Amino acid sequence: MGIFALLEDDEKENVEFKTSLSEIGEILKTISAFSNKRGGTILVGVNNDRDVVGVDIGTNTLERLANNIRRETDPKIFPFIDYFEQDDKTVISIEVSESTSKPVFYRDKAYIRVGRTNQKLSSTEIRNLITTEHRVTSWDEQAVTEASFEDVDRNKLTDFLKLAVLKRNLDLDPKSPVEEALSRLDLLRDGKLTNAAILLFGKNPQKFVLQAFTQCGKFKGVDTVEFEDMHDFNGTIIDQRDDALRFAEKHIRRSARIEGSERVEEFEYPIESIREAITNAICHRDYRINSNVQLRIFDDRMEIWGCGPLPEPLTVEDLKKTHDSIRRNPLIAGALFKIGFIERWGTGTQRIINFCLEQGLPEPLFEIKSGSLVVTLRKYKYTESMKRELSLRQQNAMEYLIKNGKITNREYREINPEIKEDAALNDLKDLVDKGLISLKARGRYSYYVLC
Structure with missing residues (x-):
């Protein structure tokens, strides 16, 4: 459901309204409660009558809010935080996903959503929650009950299998029946298509996962005030990866040099770094968050925004060195590995860095902004x-x-x-x-x- 639609509904189990950030204690209780249930959205700047009263946002308001949430929750929660304008007033939205590491505590207490209230869990309820949640199925492994094999694009599946045979010597005939191929790829659950299958091979993935698209923009100058070109790319996540890369190639400068007797073209950013960053964002994003992967091109830099934070226990500093490959979406990651789009060694971010340094560019930045990982490729050291x-x-x-x-x-x-x-x-x-x-x-x- 879109943010504006939330304003039309009464406050319910997965939606809560707060008038201002001064209610931070109640906001954090709600974040704990949403994390321990099925997630939800908090709208700050809206009263209980759904009247938009608005909030004031300074330069670092969202960043301070995100830091406060991380500091006060255990395990640390990284909600998607954004703001929008309604009736000329600013409303902050905090989108919280169901945690895969329950229970989530706020100040040594855990809460759960019951109707429209946050209830403190007893010690017995906490033990029960830990017992029942010891194995949380990842989102991409979950079955899409309303989808059928008619929703699978046979041609895209065949192309995938041909590439997997070529890249990884996959022992699977590209002409295999759809059900057999998806079963062999571990993309079915109880005979039903998984979210991963829909995103990889669906005829219309956005029919089932509305937020699964990639947004690309080329802006004038160094901020988002005015854009020169903007496009939303739908379709499968493989198509989105290719479309986003073509958009980047269209909007960055290229030069040519002579090596020996050959003319060699070079883009102002390494295409390998762009491809790796886009692939990582699409592969590892949190698809439960009502947002999208973004590619933002400015005069001085390029930003690739993922959706959601790094999976624990990874930190942004870990990305600059050898680290474990921790996959938020194991089925999607496994499929992209089969066609050579990613490796399994946690080296992708190091390759992004190395390609930039080899081209004489500053080291890329890895940052958490508004609860999401952002990779910034820079022309200059100026930040x-x-x-x-x-x-x-x-x-x-x-x-x-x-x-x-x-x-x-x-x-x-x-x-x-x-x-x-x-x-x-x-x-x-x-x-x-x-x-x-x-x-x-x-x-x-x-x-x-x-x-």
Whole structure:
């Protein structure tokens, strides 16, 4: 159900309204309760009568909220946090998935959703919950009871099997009947199609998993204020991967160089890194969250947004080194391994890093934003966190550099009319000392470029 539709319904078991973030204690109880049941959505800025009262959002409001939730829950919960505008007022949505590690505690107490209330679990109920939840079936293994074999695209399944035979020497005839092939691929449960089967080979996967699409956007400048091109890609997750990669290739610059007698084309970001990041996002996202994978292309960077946090116990620091391959969607991951899209060694993120470094680009960033993993490929070392450390004049200069490629002392003064030549020189020297720009040439012909 969409966020706006939630406002039309009475508060029920999987929806809760809060007027403001000052009710953080009750919000955290609800997060514990949703995590221990079937998940749900909290709308902050809406009263119990479903009137939108709105909330004020500052620069780091959502980030602080996400950090607070992680700090106060055990095991740590990473809900999807976003905001939207309704009647010119801001509403925060907190989407909580059912936890695979129950019970979830808030301040040493565990809660569960009963009707429209959060009930504290007794010690006996906690023991029972642990006993009954010791083996939680992953989302992609669950059967789609309303789907039938008529919903499977035979041609896509055949193409998959042909590629799997080629890439991994899969012992399965591409001409096998649909039911036999899916059974051999472990994509059936009690004779029914699994979520993984629908996403991999469905004729219309979004009929059953509405949020299973990939959104791509090319924006003007360095923020999301204005976009040049935007497209939502539906179909199977294999199709979405290929479509998103083509979108990226369309909107990033390419150059050519001569190696020996051959002309070699090179994109401004390594295609291998983009492909790996998109594949990881689609493979490992939390499909229970009512959001979508996003590819955002800016003048200075490219961001690949997954849905949901890293599976525990992985951290963003682990992604920069050898780590275990922990799969949120084991059936999807197994299928993508069979056709050579991923490996099983937890090396994908290291390859993303290495391809960028080999091309002379800064190391990619791995961050949790609003409860989701974001991979950022950068042209330059300049980041949003660095931006906050600069003066407004220096920020103007960095934006000018991103758009124009270089800047002189004179141009620095033209975009900052109130400044004198010596002060401009000091500002530019400070940017050099911070490693953000470098000086080219000397004397009257000197200019600066981004690092």
